[in-house]
Amino acid sequence: MSEVQSVSNLLGTETTTNDEEITGQTKDDLTSPTSSSTGIELVKEQKECSSIRDETSAEGTEITTPKEHAQFPYFKVGVVEDCNKRYRRTMEDAHCYFYDFAGVEGQGFFAIFDGHAGKQAAEWCGNHFHETFQEVLEKNATLPIPEVFNLTFAEADQRLNESAAKHSGCTAIAALVRTDICDEGDENGGTETVARNGTDSAKKAYKRALYTANVGDARAVLCRDGIAKRLSYDHKGSDVQEAKRIVDAGGFVLNNRVNGVLAVTRSLGDCSMKGCVVGAPYTTETALTEKDSFLILACDGLWDVCSDQDAVDLVKDVMDPQAASEKLLEYALQNFSMDNLSVMVVRFTNT
Template structure:
């Protein structure tokens, strides 16, 4: 079994048809999504989301992505339709590679394809998570038991679409807000020959990293911020959302709003309703991934 093989039953164990019916397989996570155009302030919906169960045809893996478009929805729609396929191919081509490197390559490829193949100047912020099972390196046992696997989450983002993990009741941000008001991003833009005026790149774009936005050339880049974290029994859920949520809710407030909610779809709906009530002026898309940690 390779390092990244998902958990599998011992092939020597025999189960009757009745046993299988009594113990059906189910995912160790559940996904809920809610969205709202916010028609009071927005004429169009430019957010797109995608999630894939058993990602890469691997048992209990998952892919989760939220894409927030601007200057049109072409870029966000491209990512929603294609980025997971690009990433899956790259991961499966070489499973020994660090998934964070693969995410960087996939984001860079998406940025290039959007700028080359699509008309217009649309762009999108993006936040992506890949959940998969791995076994510890240098494992001396030829036979790997289920409890020896560890569940790893890899994330990547550009712009201000954000991923927040609720760990033991406390919010842990796994992404970085690439905004022109950020001193490090401001320095990078200026070093590339751009200007930051009124906390916007060349006075126009509030984010400094995105997929697309070819009008800004090398000033706005597609290289993401990436993280890896092991998901354990202390982790309750993951929130992936565009800035329509985060403009009006702090990370911990969002986590607190859905504590005790068992249904992922209901949790996502609560966060969207809360954002609208708090006066957000943007499209709102929220994805909640709840972890089953009873075992």
């Protein structure tokens, strides 16, 4: 079995995709005031890294700073957003991220939501999607994480469609990192020196797994040994399989848009189009190794003007994830991105 296993939910079917297929761009290459984790009541005292608005540039960039930036041994997070005032009047993106998610050491949860037809759906997800994920996880503790993501997206979609946010929609990319400390010398684990509360340092082996899930064209890209590995799938009307699914469901694709209106074929919300525009995510499961340096999560405002490999090349030597996210955003602005921009960089650490 390859290190990267993918499950794409299409009308109840599952497919396994090898590493090379994920590495290549998906065929046909297959969008709120920003809601962050600020103010969210934490469950089980999980360590929150909320977004602190501490700087605004002339372009309207809001730089967000983690409360405990660089204090965690397993990964560091940087995130930045921009309304892109030259082309957009309102900000419809949202994000959230947590260290030690659900009270589990070394477990991180990260997500970006790109709204359309209003901010409501993305804003709701920024505030509640992680809560929904944790509820589903606790009720289904033995399920594989990809299945937990499947149930979470379905539940979030249902809750959105029962709320005032149902007429807006959003694309979504979510990721979970799990870290398991195990015996030294495990063939699948890396090694790190762990020191806690002044005790003697000891060599420990650890396993880290990365799980992702997305709907729409928000994207996750992993840097593995300097090479970009896409861990998401662009659900667009230009994709042949997605277009066929839309037609089979009674809709049509005109100018690469569902029913001539929506550019993405999967999303959360969009109640009026739910017969065609489903919320079933594409999911991946990846065993992280020492070759995996960082993960980029971003909405299509970045990917419309930047390839996966170009994004990795731009920031692979930038050790500070906050500086890396800012560099990617600035690149998108300089290359005339016409959408709201949200970029998150998660850099994995070994100490």
